[in-house]
Amino acid sequence: MTTTTTNKSESIFTILENGQTLTMVQGEGYQTMVLPTTMPSAEQFETDGMLYDWAEEQGITHAILQKGIQKHLIDLRAKFRQVKKNETWRLDTAQDNVDEMEWSVVTKPNQSNPAMVKANAMREAGLKMAQAMQAVRVDNDTILASLTAVYGADVASAILDNLN
Numbered sequence: 001m002t003t004t005t006t007n008k009s010e011s012i013f014t015i016l017e018n019g020q021t022l023t024m025v026q027g028e029g030y031q032t033m034v035l036p037t038t039m040p041s042a043e044q045f046e047t048d049g050m051l052y053d054w055a056e057e058q059g060i061t062h063a064i065l066q067k068g069i070q071k072h073l074i075d076l077r078a079k080f081r082q083v084k085k086n087e088t089w090r091l092d093t094a095q096d097n098v099d100e101m102e103w104s105v106v107t108k109p110n111q112s113n114p115a116m117v118k119a120n121a122m123r124e125a126g127l128k129m130a131q132a133m134q135a136v137r138v139d140n141d142t143i144l145a146s147l148t149a150v151y152g153a154d155v156a157s158a159i160l161d162n163l164n
Contacts, residue, residue, distance in 0.1 A: 011109045016042040024131055024163070046108060071157075076101060078144055078153040085149065126151050126159045134163060 015021045016039060022030040038058060044050040055061040079097045083089045109120075126147055133143045140160060147156035 012045065012106060013042045013108050016040065016045055024134075026135070042108075045106075048105075072103065075153055075157050078148050078157055081145060082148050082153050122151070123155060123159060126155065127162055130159055130163045 010018075010021060015035070019039075020032050020034045023033040025031050040051060040054045044054045052061070055064050076098050079101055080094045081089075082094075082097060087093075130143050130147060133146065134140075140163075143163070144156055144160050147159050150156075151159065
């Protein structure tokens with residue numbers, strides 16, 4: 001494992017293609033984490049039939065479905081708590097936000113798209129903010145609430161996933 005002092009925001013496709021990712025370890029900085037060989041390839045991850053076949057071959061389809069539902073529940077809770085700037089939280093609005101959430105498929109990012117480059121830069125800034133908060137022992141719920149106020153529930157959850 002090697003130590004690195006910088007981090008770049010990587011898509012899950014890049015991580016799966018490379019078979020490794022940088023992960024912040026408190027007191028140690030960024031460390032290279034090598035993925036287990038049982039992870040799907042980027043191509044398998046991108047294609048529904050291939051991903052399903054991979055999960056079946058690994059014998060983990062049920063576990064993956066449960067994990068996805070758990071993550072979606074976390075996203076629903078974040079969406080429920082979300083309050084737009086200069087607005088007051090209201091139960092009916094919160095419930096509408098939850099009811100409008102949809103399941104979505106992760107698509108491969110287009111790195112040449114200027115909007116995507118800007119979004120990645122903002123996400124990286126959010127990750128750095130979250131890392132700074134975690135370094136001073138701010139709990140994950142507070143970090144998530146802070147990120148949600150700035151980036152929205154989906155991006156905030158993704159940033160928090162990269163943080164842990």
